Amino acid sequence: MSEVIYRKYRPMTFQEVVGQKPIKITLQNETVSGNVAHAYLFVGPRGTGKTTLARLFARSLNCINRKDDSSEPCNECEICNLIINGRSMDVIEIDAASHTGVDNVRENIIANAQVPPFNNKGFKVFVIDEVHMLSKSAFNALLKTLEEPPKKVIFILATTEIHKVPETIISRCQRFDFKKIPQVDIIKRMAWIITQEKVTVPENILAEIARRSEGCLRDAESLLGQIISLSQGNVTDELASLVLPRSNWHEVDTLVEALRMKNMSTALNQINKLVSEGIDLEDFISNLIDFLRQIMLYQIIGPEFSLDFSEDLTEAIKQHAREFPLKDLSRLLNILLSKLSVKDSMIDQLPLELACVEFLLDENEILQNKPTIQVNAPTVDTVEPKKKPLTSNNKANFSKFQAEWPKIVQETKPFNHSLSAILQTSHPINIDDKSITIGLEYSFHMEQLNKPQIKSHLVEVFNKVLGCKLDINFQLDDKHKENHNNFKGIQEKDVGEAIDIFGGEVV
Ligand SMILES: [Zn+2]
Numbered sequence: 001m002s003e004v005i006y007r008k009y010r011p012m013t014f015q016e017v018v019g020q021k022p023i024k025i026t027l028q029n030e031t032v033s034g035n036v037a038h039a040y041l042f043v044g045p046r047g048t049g050k051t052t053l054a055r056l057f058a059r060s061l062n063c064i065n066r067k068d069d070s071s072e073p074c075n076e077c078e079i080c081n082l083i084i085n086g087r088s089m090d091v092i093e094i095d096a097a098s099h100t101g102v103d104n105v106r107e108n109i110i111a112n113a114q115v116p117p118f119n120n121k122g123f124k125v126f127v128i129d130e131v132h133m134l135s136k137s138a139f140n141a142l143l144k145t146l147e148e149p150p151k152k153v154i155f156i157l158a159t160t161e162i163h164k165v166p167e168t169i170i171s172r173c174q175r176f177d178f179k180k181i182p183q184v185d186i187i188k189r190m191a192w193i194i195t196q197e198k199v200t201v202p203e204n205i206l207a208e209i210a211r212r213s214e215g216c217l218r219d220a221e222s223l224l225g226q227i228i229s230l231s232q233g234n235v236t237d238e239l240a241s242l243v244l245p246r247s248n249w250h251e252v253d254t255l256v257e258a259l260r261m262k263n264m265s266t267a268l269n270q271i272n273k274l275v276s277e278g279i280d281l282e283d284f285i286s287n288l289i290d291f292l293r294q295i296m297l298y299q300i301i302g303p304e305f306s307l308d309f310s311e312d313l314t315e316a317i318k319q320h321a322r323e324f325p326l327k328d329l330s331r332l333l334n335i336l337l338s339k340l341s342v343k344d345s346m347i348d349q350l351p352l353e354l355a356c357v358e359f360l361l362d363e364n365e366i367l368q369n370k371p372t373i374q375v376n377a378p379t380v381d382t383v384e385p386k387k388k389p390l391t392s393n394n395k396a397n398f399s400k401f402q403a404e405w406p407k408i409v410q411e412t413k414p415f416n417h418s419l420s421a422i423l424q425t426s427h428p429i430n431i432d433d434k435s436i437t438i439g440l441e442y443s444f445h446m447e448q449l450n451k452p453q454i455k456s457h458l459v460e461v462f463n464k465v466l467g468c469k470l471d472i473n474f475q476l477d478d479k480h481k482e483n484h485n486n487f488k489g490i491q492e493k494d495v496g497e498a499i500d501i502f503g504g505e506v507v
Pocket residue numbers: 062063064065066073074075076077078079080081
């Protein structure tokens with residue numbers, strides 16, 4: 001059944017192909033204009049549509065019913081049918097991963113390429129899958145053909161490992177890089193398939209299939225097929241769990257929570273409990289890494305980084321992002337990657353992301369530490385006019401803060417415009433020589449400002465402007481409007497009054 005789903009819904013037109021839009025458009029334009037290359041190189045991960053597009057392209061070029069201004073094959077004419085059923089003499093597919101594939105290229109394909117296509121209006125198309133597996137002699141034979149390409153012959157070479165393809169071959173091909181299919185597109189495609197199959201599948205199961213297939217549509221369709229074949233029209237979580245290993249995100253969340261709180265016994269107990277319950281450890285580790293990565297990215301990028309989790313897990317990730325120091329997160333990910341052999345299930349870009357985070361974290365730390373060093377080091381003090389730090393006199397603190405407030409807002413602008421905009425609508429509700437509490441109108445402002453990198457930047461700015469390192473706290477102010485108007489108003493008034501108004505709150 002799984003194979004059936006995959007074959008049954010193999011896209012028959014360019015319009016039906018999921019993803020790879022730039023590649024589709026180029027191939028379609030070349031079909032209509034007749035301006036085709038002698039050789040194409042389709043590069044990209046498995047299951048992203050390389051052979052599907054190769055076959056489709058071959059059909060479009062050969063279909064006898066195709067209209068001049070259209071790139072879509074009719075899929076009904078004799079030629080389309082021969083190609084669809086793999087019986088065409090003009091469209092030849094070879095799997096270079098097999099031994100016969102290697103011999104075929106060397107001995108047969110090259111000779112066969114000299115024979116013109118049966119369909120004299122069309123092209124002879126050779127699709128060589130996994131082309132990187134060819135032997136050196138096969139590559140040489142292929143290269144010779146590409147150097148003097150026979151008329152009306154097209155080679156489409158597909159590979160998942162471009163680094164194994166000789167440069168001399170690559171340079172003779174029009175190259176297309178296939179991307180992993182985004183999860184949303186995979187989900188959309190599966191949603192369409194289940195309506196065709198008249199089956200209901202809960203959304204969370206579709207999301208889990210999409211996540212597990214990691215951008216490979218073929219894997220997603222195959223998993224979906226297995227699940228559908230077990231059901232009688234109605235897929236339940238229980239049924240899906242027979243095919244999909246039980247999702248363990250909540251267990252992952254529990255462990256991350258323990259690690260964040262630096263609670264060693266809870267962490268180790270959780271791991272041992274899971275193992276005794278027979279959890280798939282490899283799967284768990286790969287989810288743990290994915291989960292931590294999403295926390296890290298959400299912390300850095302913020303709400304623009306979309307999370308593909310259920311509502312409660314999304315909330316959990318947001319909370320971890322607020323409270324898990326970036327430095328600990330990146331360190332934990334590094335340790336996990338170095339101690340565990342998870343390369344196969346690993347996210348390709350994670351090591352690079354971590355390298356960037358680590359490098360910039362060090363930079364940030366130096367920046368953060370700088371003002372403290374300045375205060376302590378007399379040599380620097382003598383160069384810069386010495387700033388008067390906040391004193392334990394609240395009245396003086398308050399007046400200093402008020403006088404410097406516009407400067408603080410201004411200083412945050414280059415770093416982040418919305419940060420300075422939020423500050424403009426906020427005001428201090430409490431200040432002493434160690435900390436300041438800033439009153440805010442909206443909780444989403446608080447969420448923004450509480451992000452570690454925003455907060456540390458603010459500490460820096462306050463340090464620069466006020467000449468002292470303050471802890472910054474944020475609080476929702478239920479008398480926001482009144483207090484804020486007062487704060488803005490009193491900036492021009494007597495400072496003494498300010499203390500009176502905020503006085504009740506000042507320690
Ligand atoms: Zn046709």
